[in-house]
Amino acid sequence: MSAAHDRDRLRALPAVKAAANRIIPRDDWPSAWDGGLEAYLIHTPSSDRDLVWAWPSLIHLAGELDRAARAVGGSCFADVTVAQKDELLKRISESPDTSEAFDALRRVTFEGYYAACGGREPAGLAMVGYREVPDHVRESDPERLSDVSLDAVQSHYDAIVVGSGPGGGVAAAVLASEGKRVLVVERARNLSNAQLRGDHLHGKRNAVYWPVVGPGAGHPRSVRTDAGELTLDGGDDASLYGLNAYAVGGGSRIWQGMAWRFFPEDFRMRSTYGNPEGASLVDWPVTYEDMEPYYSRAEWELGVAGDEGTLTMRTARSARYPMPAMGSDASREFLASAADRLGWGWGPIPLAINSVPHDGRGACVRCAHCVGISCPVNAKNGSNNTFLPRAISTGLCDLLTDAEAVEIRDGDHVAGVVIMANTRGVPVEVRVTADVVIVSAGAIETPRLLLASGIGNEHMGRHLHDHRISSIVGTAPFPVKTYSGPGHSIATLDHVHSATVPWGGGVIADISNTLPLTFAEHPPVGIPEWGIAHKRWMRGDRARRFGVVAIGQEIPVPTSRVTLAGVTDRWGRPGAALRKDVHEASRLVEVGLGRQGEIWLRAAGTTDLEPAGSRPITSAAGEHSAGTARMGTSSLNSATDPVGRVWGTKRVVVCDSSLTPTNGSVNPTLTIVANAFRVAEALVAEWPP
Structure with a gap:
């Protein structure tokens, strides 16, 4: 049967609508079905492709719900009481025979209610205060670069x-x-x-389904993961295939814009730390002093907004930044006061984003989400x-x-x-x-x-390597990370090449803005995963969810590598075979940065700390490869x-x-x-x- 047939059959199953409306019930805001799920399941063009995996599970779930309702005296699931619906859904969500089907419904319900896609603006976005572009902003779409046939x-x-x-x-x-x-x-x-x-649903960082900036079908890879060897195509899950973006301009078309200089020690890692057994740590053939004039040129020709001060005092500079740093925000003020109490240095993050009009283009308008998408006013450089x-x-x-x-x-x-x-x-x-x-x-x-x-x-x-990432989130005493961009705002470099974290450590920054869908799918411990309490948390204490992210050294090893796979691409050429091995020294960096991130958040008054919830990235191809x-x-x-x-x-x-x-x-x-x-x-x- 075709995907369209399954979609039309699903529309005729009232149990799915009734169940989804208990996952996100009506209150002052619409329930799931009216708030975006119907439009997502039935009318979004990409649903035929995206939701092929889900329709059989949803159809199966509808049958199970109706059978369960008849067992308690109802004619069908849609006709039993609210209390009975919730009890039956709880039972089905916990049963090994039906939990997978329930999880499919929960997932697509949240996608329909909390995710923009295909021009839809579902109710969940307005409910949580998410507005992709501020109301006063007039979007400007520059002409595409002139290309040749x-x-x-x-x-x-x-x-x-x-x-x-x-x-x-x-x-x-x-x-x-x-x-x-x-x-x-x-x-x-x-x-x-x-x-x-x-x-x-199709962005680089948030690719629930095929990414718009993926290479598309016909570009297979062989990827070794903890689960074994996988063969993936360019239209598959980006977190498995690899997070590198394919666009005119490459990853810089949709990046978050953090524009740091490496430290002098970063160019002489082997001389500074030695080479741990099993690793392939080396020095660069150039030094920071060799690179410094090119850093200044890069900052001016790319366009970087930053301030000289605590974050630049350990890297000699021959030129100032071309633009002042982005203005402050609640997250910067919140973490800055904590850093001061800890005696840590901090500063605004240098960003390749126009803080003021520059190079014939306007300034950042601080829209809700920056990383992984293009800029609506062409202010991201x-x-x-x-x-x-x-x-x-x-x-x-x-x-x-x-x-x-x-x-x-x-x-x-x-x-x-x-x-x-x-x-x-x-x-x-x-x-x-x-x-x-x-x-x-x-x-x-x-x-x-x-x-x-x-x-x-x-x-x-x-010697394929990336960075080690450690993200910690918790509950702040008040809303800190509002839906205002461009994303990261404040950082400390006190744990870069310091005694606090081994093997060079890394930068710690406030966590970037998180999409409503990610919040919905990963509520903190103690918050129900669906139902009215979950919905109330989404429009209430969710705004207090806040954290930091650390990016640290990854020590290269010779066995991590790119070779040629047995699978071939659309032109008959071999695809990439990826293997990633992580050295124990790299894990020590990740753990050490996580501890320092916790110290910073606790000093700021953040409680209930836990690792940030996210879809696991198991590919060897990270975005910093x-x-x-x-x-x-x-x-x-x-x-x-x-x-x-x-x-x-x-x-x-x-x-x-x-x-x-x-x-x-x-x-x-x-x-x-x-x-x-x-x-x-x-x-x-x-x-x-």
């Missing part, structure tokens, strides 16, 4: 850049500004900003609205979207790329040559593409030389997070941008390659 691609360029994220965008901008003819190949579609927001437009404006850069580089070719006199695309449903192959090929596809796809092309030594794909083509001084310990050239090649350069030998104690994007400037400048300086 496949048949307009030239046969030869000075440089081909594979990937349009922070690394690739910088490389394209630097080379084009120096008069080089550049082709940027991006496999993502050229979507508008409006297409990348307003969806709480990424490759898409800085480096790529500058490259294209030279007239020397062509942007090719919805096309994929499937093979890299090196040569003594010329390099090249094999590109595949669907043209009116027909696969088309184009071969383009260049003086140099710059691979900037990210820490998973860069080594996969190079290995599939027969390029790279034994270190290519190895790094190190898989790491730089070094020798082919014996690295995949690329100090300026990104792949060892053993003449004309192939890597320019993205794959290069970073260690991932620092803070978010890495500003470092990726700074290092990309360094790599691109070195390439220009030695031209011709």
Whole structure:
């Protein structure tokens, strides 16, 4: 039977409606069915695809509910009393035979009532005070970047850049500004900003179903998890497939904007801490002093809002920030007073978001949710609205979207790329040559593409690492994290390279705004998981739910790696096989940061602390993945030389997070941008390659 048939059959089953209306009963606000569930189940176009898993369970549950109602003297579940409905639902939710079906109903009920999707604004959003964009804001959707068709691609360029994220965008901008003819190949579609927001079910961070910024079907991966080996496709669960975003501009199109510099110690981790047994910790082939001018350039050319003070005193600076820090908010004031009592340093987080009008674009309007979606007023700064437009404006850069580089070719006199695309449903192959090929596809796809092309030594794909994350939440004495953006506001760096947390520690910041759906699905201990008490908590004490998140060092190990899988993609090329092993030293970082986060929250008066509830991320591919083509001084310990050239090649350069030998104690994007400037400048300086 078709999904549409199951959907229509479900509509005719009153037990489902009656049960959902007890999961979210009517009070001053509508019940589940009228408040959004009917529209979600029946009228949302994506439901045919998204809810295929749920309809059989819901139909089965309806039958079980009606049978249970007849056993207590009713004609059907919809006709028994409210008290009987609640008792029967409690019984069914606890029975091993029916609990799974009940959980399916609870899940889709919350999705229908508390999640925006397909243009819907269900009642639950207004009930909890969630307004995605402030009422006074007029959204502005900039024109999409000008791209070229496949048949307009030239046969030869000075440089081909594979990937349009922070690394690739910088490389394209630097080379084009120096008069080089550049082709940027991006496999993502050229979507508008409006297409990348307003969806709480298909975003990168909150991908309950297929992510809008995923590569889509036809890009399978083999992922080793605790449950064994999984084969996943690009349209599957992003938390399993990998959290890297695929968009014009890469992850910087929808990131949260934290723009930190690495610390001097981050560039010499092995010298500072030694190498624990089983790890592959190394020093960078450059120092902080080498990188500092590029950090200043990155802050100005990307556009970072920040203040000099406690958070910058340990990293020498040659230039101020181009914009003042984002204004304060309740969470900053709440944690700042606690930090002062503890004697901790703190400050506003540097953000690549316009705190004031900048670069011809407006300032942040502090909408409810920032991370994982595009900005409604184009105030969030990424490759898409800085480096790529500058490259294209030279007239020397062509942007090719919805096309994929499937093979890299090196040569003594010329390099090249094999590109595949669907043209009116027909696969088309184009071969383009260049003086140099710059691979900037990210820490998973860069080594996969190079290995599939027969390029790279034994270190290519190895040393895959990310960050350790520790999130703690509790109940604040009053509402702290209101639905006002842009997200993170305050941080302490006191536990970065300090005695409090081993192996370099990490940054601790206030937790970002959480979507209503996440709150609904993960209430704290002691709050019922459904019913009127749950609904009252959602519109009441939920607002006091508050916490911190810590991001810390992950020690690389050689067995964590990207190799080639046995499964092939839509072009017949091997997908990535991912393996992630976590060193005990990394776990110590996570535990140590969690303890310090608890100390901070308790000092602020937060109670009932517990780890933040979330859907588990079990993939090897995190959004901060790094190190898989790491730089070094020798082919014996690295995949690329100090300026990104792949060892053993003449004309192939890597320019993205794959290069970073260690991932620092803070978010890495500003470092990726700074290092990309360094790599691109070195390439220009030695031209011709």
